[in-house]
Amino acid sequence: MKSLGSIRRSFSPWTDPEAKPFIAFKNVTKRFGDFTAVDNLSLDIYTREFFALLGASGCGKSTLLRMLAGFEQPTSGDIVLDGQSLKGIPPYRRPVNMMFQSYALFPHMSVEANIAFGLKQDGMPKPEIAERVAQMLKLVKLEKFAARRPHQLSGGQRQRVALARSLAKRPKVLLLDEPLGALDKKLREETQFELMDLQQDLGLTFIIVTHDQEEAMTMADRIAVMSHGKVVQVATPAEIYEAPNSRFVADFIGDVNIFEGESTDIAGGRLTVKTPAGMVIEVPSSRPPAVGQPGVIAVRPEKIRVTREAPAGAPVNAAKGEIWDIGYLGDMTVFHVRLADGRTVKASSLNAVRAVEDPLGYDQEVWISFDADAGVILRD
Template sequence: MNTPVFAPWADPDAKPLIRFQNVTKSFGDFTAIDDLTLDIFEREFFALLGPSGCGKTTMMRMLAGFEEPTQGRIELAGRDIAAVPPNKRAVNMMFQSYALFPHLSVWENIAFGLRREGKDKAAIAARVEDMLKLTRLQKFARRKPHQISGGQRQRVALARSLAKAPKLLLLDEPLGALDAKLREDTQFELMDIQEKTGTTFVIVTHDQEEAMTVASRIAVMDEGKIMQVDTPDRIYEVPNSVYVADFIGDVNILDGTLTANGENSFALHYAPDQAPITARSDRPFTDGQSAHLAIRPEKVAIHKEKPEGVDNLLSGEVLDIAYLGNLSTYHVRLPGGQVVKAQIANTRRLSRRDITWEDKVWISWTFTAGVLLDQ
């Protein structure tokens, strides 16, 4: 039996849990959020991704109730939440610092919000035990925060945030304080917990890899605007602009002018005295239009000898090599001065490189490997 694909955003009848409608947020003369419209659906793990100062944390603070929109409307479950104070919203926020109470045990930290709500002792105990089990912290229940590791503290903060069963959990750079290996492990724990609880998670991050790993959808932001909202695979494979292509992962961008050479087929003239590159696109382009070809390094093959029967073949010289353990990236300078990166998986142990610095090489890619962009 096939499991149905989770994609409420593709269902025209699905009602969003969160709706930003033409939201603007200004601080004096500075516009942090600029006429932004966005829907986020129940059970999504949604990532707000962008560089520092792009407005992603401001969006989260408006959802939490710490900021109010200057213009526009924010709805949660169909209700305008502008007049609802932070402590009355079905929303919880987990901060980067975790903000645990140092004098309280792990158990008491998780119980804190439930006690504030006046729940009875048996209900609190049962809920805390559920949260300890969910986050695998039963053994550490009586310890204080300083007696456990950074990753465990992160799980305590998560358990405390989920204890009150919020409709929505906001995570502000939640893994920023962890080292790389622990961050990677914790990403998968977060995904597992989100799936088990069914809570809608909205995460703010500037880490592209983190967003690509955990999110059902990603909103790539810049200067208070959303540049693209889509699933991680489409953001990576079908970016809608040079900004998005360049922000997510590694990419080669070749600029030039286009001429049509068949149905949905174009020639990109990228350098004088060089044969044009051919590329396919369903987007409409006109002859003579400026365009950019975005192509990922892993889609570029590198050859010592000139191959036959390839769609796009360019000659060049190896300028640099980056050895990354599992991958090697070759920086190849073309006759026009452009540098194109070709990435090869190191499937065998390297005893001697076939291709090295200053070698004359050929690079190639298929007709459909690149994405033509007009902005």
């Protein structure tokens, strides 16, 4: 399959067989009593990569981050950073720094003092501390707020102070544990791009833990989707979205329609699946299931068209239905179309023009259809 690389920049050391990972989790397991938080996990992360650990609460992503930081120790396995095993190395001697969701700022200290705290603990000379703090304030654009206390700042400003303090010691790796969770939607979106620019300018390795799919898709070079202590898929955001390797990933990342049926034909690099309701679906496949075996096809809502008339080529990749629900979201309109067998298909249409003549309405009979390359075969 042709690689769907990062849209943001040309950066893909993981595709180079000669590249050595900067961080390597080697068969790492972490148990808390009878509960296994991380289960025999192996994962490679490369220098200057913005890497996201994505998953629902309890999947093990924060535990993985805390083991890298040194706040937790693996039950078994090893973590290697820049060629050195981290076994037995305490948190304060590791070349990493962690930024927490709560920010953990000292309320009685000024912005300037908060940023300088770790440098003072390390015994850095005062002139160098002053210079470093000034650099960090400029980096996060808070020069005018140096004398303020945390309670005098907005949520976004406190987030920047915590970021500056984390970067002041110039770690090799910055760990971010749900760092934007306390921000409102608009500020969170703005901060995502600021973090991306900052990471590229500094040339550091960033690892972010998040349960927000959009956040991971926006910022990361690669994403590791986790479930029950295991990594289910590691790939670029585009590959995760367009070519999920399982039903779990397809359903977890964005919206998706799942069509199930029996494989009835394989010819010319395409698989034909017939659903129980009689819908015929054709999709390209280099490794299709055998004829007669179950076939599971995933199709994203934005790849499905809703029309009044039957599309050319019907009934392949097409079905007749009735509009059940309509959601107007401003930039797009979402349709829920009820098919003859009672199942509902979700389709979305971009509102590219201000007004639409004779728009589709509730209870209207319509056709849904999609191109053959819009569907992805799922393995489980």
